[in-house]
Amino acid sequence: MRPAPPPSCRHRADLDRLKRQRLGTLLEAILPANAFYAAKLGASPRLPVSFDDLAEWPFTTKDELVAGAVATGAPANLTFDRATYVRYHQTSGTHGRPLPVFDSAADWEWWMDCWRLVLDRGAVGPGDRVLVASSFGPYLGFWSAFDGVISRGAMAIPCGGMSSVARLDLARSTAATVLVATPSYALHLAQVAEAAGIDTRALPIRLVLVAGEPGGSVPGVRAALEGGWGATVLDHAGASEVGPWGVGGDASAAYAMAGAPRRDPGSAEGSPWLEVIEEWFHPEFLPLDTPGGSDSTGLAELVLTTLGRVGAPVIRYRTGDVVRPSWPTAAEVAAGATPRVRLSGGILGRTDDMLVVRGVNIFPSAVDGILRSFPEVVEYRLTVDSRERLDHLAVEIEDQLHAPARVADELRLRLGLRIDVSEVPLGSLPRFEGKGRRVVDRRPRDRHRPHAP
Numbered sequence: 001m002r003p004a005p006p007p008s009c010r011h012r013a014d015l016d017r018l019k020r021q022r023l024g025t026l027l028e029a030i031l032p033a034n035a036f037y038a039a040k041l042g043a044s045p046r047l048p049v050s051f052d053d054l055a056e057w058p059f060t061t062k063d064e065l066v067a068g069a070v071a072t073g074a075p076a077n078l079t080f081d082r083a084t085y086v087r088y089h090q091t092s093g094t095h096g097r098p099l100p101v102f103d104s105a106a107d108w109e110w111w112m113d114c115w116r117l118v119l120d121r122g123a124v125g126p127g128d129r130v131l132v133a134s135s136f137g138p139y140l141g142f143w144s145a146f147d148g149v150i151s152r153g154a155m156a157i158p159c160g161g162m163s164s165v166a167r168l169d170l171a172r173s174t175a176a177t178v179l180v181a182t183p184s185y186a187l188h189l190a191q192v193a194e195a196a197g198i199d200t201r202a203l204p205i206r207l208v209l210v211a212g213e214p215g216g217s218v219p220g221v222r223a224a225l226e227g228g229w230g231a232t233v234l235d236h237a238g239a240s241e242v243g244p245w246g247v248g249g250d251a252s253a254a255y256a257m258a259g260a261p262r263r264d265p266g267s268a269e270g271s272p273w274l275e276v277i278e279e280w281f282h283p284e285f286l287p288l289d290t291p292g293g294s295d296s297t298g299l300a301e302l303v304l305t306t307l308g309r310v311g312a313p314v315i316r317y318r319t320g321d322v323v324r325p326s327w328p329t330a331a332e333v334a335a336g337a338t339p340r341v342r343l344s345g346g347i348l349g350r351t352d353d354m355l356v357v358r359g360v361n362i363f364p365s366a367v368d369g370i371l372r373s374f375p376e377v378v379e380y381r382l383t384v385d386s387r388e389r390l391d392h393l394a395v396e397i398e399d400q401l402h403a404p405a406r407v408a409d410e411l412r413l414r415l416g417l418r419i420d421v422s423e424v425p426l427g428s429l430p431r432f433e434g435k436g437r438r439v440v441d442r443r444p445r446d447r448h449r450p451h452a453p
Contacts, residue, residue, distance in 0.1 A: 009279065009338075009339065010333070010338070010339070011333070011339060012333070012339040015278055015279070015339050015340070016051070018279060019051070019278060019279075019282055019307060020047070020048070020051075022280070022307040022308060023047070023048070023282065023305070023307055024047050026306070026307055026308065026310065026313060027041075027045065027047065029079070029310045030079045030310060030313055031043055031044065031045070032044075033079050033080070034077065034078070034079040034313070036064075036068070036076045036077045036078075037077065037313065037315060040057075040058050040060070040315075041057060041058075041315070045057070051282060051284075054282075054284065054305070054316060055284075057315065057316055058316065059303065059316045059317070059318050060077070060314050060315055060316055060317045060318070061317075061318050062099065062241065062317075062318075062320070064076055065077060065099055065241060066097055066099050069099055069100050070097075073100070074100060074102060075099060075100060075101065075102065075241070075312060077312055077313060077314060078102060078311065078312055079310055079311050079312070079313070080104065080311055082102070084104050084311065085102040085103060085104050085311060086103070086104060086105050086108070087102070087103040087104075087107075087108055087143075088100065088101070088102060088138070089101045089103070089138050089139065089140035089143065089240055090138040090139060090140070090240070091139070091140070091239070091240045091241060098138075099240070099241055101140055101240045101241055101312070102311065102312055103309075103311060103312065104310070104311035106310065106311065107309050107310065107311040107312065108147070110243070110280070110308045110309055110310075111144050111147075111148070111243060111244065111309075112147060112148055112151040113280065113308070114243055114244040114245070114277060114280050115144060115145065115147075115148025115151065115152075115244055116148070116151065116152065117247060117277050117279065117280075118148070118209075118234075118236050118244060118247045118277075119148060119149065119152050119154075120152075121234060121247050121248070121249070122178070122207045122209060122232075122234045124149065124152055124154055124178055124207070124209075125152050125153055125154055126152075126153040126154060127154070127177075128149075128154035128155065128177045128178050129154070129155045129157060129174050129175060129176045129177050129178070130149045130154050130155065130156050130157060130176065130177070130178040130179075130180060131157045131159060131167070131170065131171050131174070131176040131178070131179050131180065131205075132145055132146050132149070132156060132157065132158055132159070132180045132181075133159055133167055133179060133180060133181040133185055133186070133189065134158075134159075134160060134180075134181070135160045135161065136158060136160035139240070140240040141211055141212055141238060141240065142180070144238075144244060145180050145209075145211070146158065148244075149178075149180075154178075155174075157170065157174055157176060164188065164189055164192040165192060165196055167189065168189065168192065168193050168196065168198050168200075171203055171205065172198070172203060175204050176203070176204065176205055177204050177205060177206050177207070178205065178206070178207045178208075178209060179205050179207070179208045179209070179229070179231075180209045180210075180211070181208070181209075181210060182210060182211065182212040182213050182215075183210045183212075183213060183214075183215025183216055183221055183225065184213060184215070184431075186208055186210055186225055186228075186229070187221075187224060187225060187228060187372075188431050190225075190228030190229060191228075191378060200228060200229050200230065201229065201230030203229075205229055205230075205231050206231050206232065207231055207232050207233075207234055208225055208226075208229050208231050208232070208233050208234070209233075209234045209236060210225065210233060210234070210235055210236065211235070211236040211237065211238065214346055214347045214348070214349070214365040214368070215235075215346075215365075215368065215372075216233055216234065216235025216236070216248055216272070216346060217235045217248055217272040217273060217274055217343075217345055217346025217347075218272075218345060218346065218365055218368060218369035218372070219271060219272065219369060219373075220368070220369035220370055220371070220372040220373035221368060221369055221372040222235075222272060223372070223373065224372040224373070224375065227375065233248075234247070234248050235247070235248030235272065235274055235346055236248065237274055237321075237346065237347060239319060241312075241314060241317070242281070242304050242306060242314055242317060242319065243280065243281065243306055243309055244277070245276060245277055245280075245281045245304055246274040246275060246276055246277065246343070246346075247274065247275055247277060248272060248273070248274055248275070248346070249272065249273055249274070249275050249342070250271070250272040250273065271344060271345060272345070272346065273326075273342040273343055273344050273345065273346065274323075274342070274343040274346045274347070275338060275340040275341070275342055275343075276304075276340055276341050276343065277340070278339075278340045278341065279307075280306065280307050280308050281304050281305065281306060281307060282304070282305040282307060283302060283303065283304055283325075283341055284302075284303040284304075284305075284316065285300035285301070285302065285303070285323070285325050286300055286301040286303060286318075287299075287300050288300055288301060288322060288351070288354075298324045298325075299322055299323070299324055299348070299361075300322070300323060300324070300325060301318060301319070301320065301321065301322060301323075301351055302319045302321045302322075302323045302343070302347075303316055303317060303318055303319065304317050304319055305317065320350050320351045320352060321347045321349075321350060321351075322347070322348045322349045322350060322351060322354065322363065323343040323344075323346075323347060323348060324343065324344045324345060324348060325341050325342070325343055325344075326341070326342050326343075326344050327339075327341055327342065328340075328342065347365070348363050348365055348366070349363030349364060349365050349366075350363075353439065355384055355391050355393065357391045357392070357393055357417055362393070362415060362417070364382060364438070364439045366414075366415065367382055367393075367395065367411070367415075367419075368438070370410055370411055370414050370415070371395070371397065371407065373410070374399075374406075374407060374410075376399055376400040376401045377397050377398065377399055377400075377407065378398040378399070378400060378426060379397070379398045379429040379430075379431065380395055380396060380397045380398070380429065380438060381395070381396045381429050381430075381438050381439075381440060382394070382395050382438055382439050382440070383395075383396070383439075383440045383441075383442060384439065384440070384441050384442065384443060385442040385443055386442075386443045391443065393417070393419045393420070394419065394420040394421075394422070395407070395411070395419055395420065395421045395422070396421075396422055396423075396424045396429065397421060397422070397423060397424070398423075398424060398425070398426045398427070398428065398429055399423050400426070402423060404421040404422060404423045405421070407421045408420070408421040
């Protein structure tokens with residue numbers, strides 16, 4: 001049994017010192033054995049005096065890793081011989097060809113160290129019963145969550161291959177206290193429960209841990225989740241090729257401590273955010289090149305360096321995730337907040353899915369947050385096409401009130417755009433267990449798009 005990792009750092013200087021030490025340890029472990037990074041960095045790169053020095057190092061992109069996998073059947077960034085690796089997974093393939101992901105036994109223990117910091121935020125531990133609502137295919141995220149729950153001494157409950165109603169019955173029969181799901185599926189599960197006459201708020205679930213897509217840090221989506229389950233929502237972010245890098249927070253610091261009373265929906269003070277788990281990941285932020293200008297928006301692409309995944313490291317990896325970084329004040333840290341960087345509103349979108357509509361930058365997650373503020377909107381689909389070289393948005397909604405005009409008015413008020421909103425029959429739009437795919441892009445392929453990694 002490996003020793004427990006040290007507690008999270010409470011001061012910025014201590015956190016930076018730990019990160020530099022872990023980066024040095026990583027480089028010593030992977031070079032020159034890792035041919036991919038030996039070619040990029042040299043066999044013995046100079047350890048940065050500060051993390052600002054990393055700007056001199058080249059980026060890593062998913063295309064590079066995929067190219068290696070196409071040629072050899074394995075990602076390009078492996079440090080060891082294939083016989084060292086004991087776990088095979090794949091990325092979801094949402095944004096291109098699925099990438100195979102290999103982990104050694106030691107790397108999987110590192111995943112558990114990261115998950116400890118996520119689950120501790122929700123006080124998940126002995127006595128909890130955690131329903132992991134996933135089909136458990138090769139996608140890595142829910143496998144790591146499942147093992148992470150076990151590593152914290154809680155009961156992990158699988159429900160692959162089960163219908164939504166059967167999963168709800170399992171949650172009830174096991175008295176599950178935590179639900180792990182994508183935001184889309186957690187919302188769908190609550191809707192199925194309502195149709196089946198199951199009161200989700202009467203279940204003992206106190207925490208809904210969401211991951212896999214934006215939503216848990218979007219106020220409208222989180223309020224819908226809280227209202228549907230009568231539970232606190234904890235956001236989490238990760239990527240199969242990077243690791244479990246983010247954990248949610250909000251200004252109320254109500255983190256679903258065991259035995260604490262449930263919050264009323266929407267009661268959190270201030271906007272939610274994601275924290276980068278900097279103990280194991282170093283973040284950088286590339287200002288986003290948008291028509292609105294990066295200085296005015298504060299938007300940036302998130303770049304991550306892993307600090308402990310020796311078997312398959314990524315250094316200066318362009319995630320393609322669009323974020324708005326901020327840092328806690330000295331007063332907040334003194335009051336007990338972590339010194340980690342915050343991503344206000346979580347992941348706001350992708351560099352390759354930003355829409356520019358009549359000069360306004362729009363991410364699908366912004367539309368999602370607004371639509372989820374209407375509890376009567378059961379499901380939706382957003383279509384973008386081109387009219388006279390300009391992007392045009394249209395939204396279809398399943399609306400129990402049969403009043404799409406009110407939704408159109410709110411979109412125009414919040415986004416400053418007139419968007420066509422039409423009603424479609426209840427149950428006619430697709431549902432999703434994994435990542436929701438609610439955006440249909442009908443623009444010509446040669447249309448300009450924001451830069452992607």
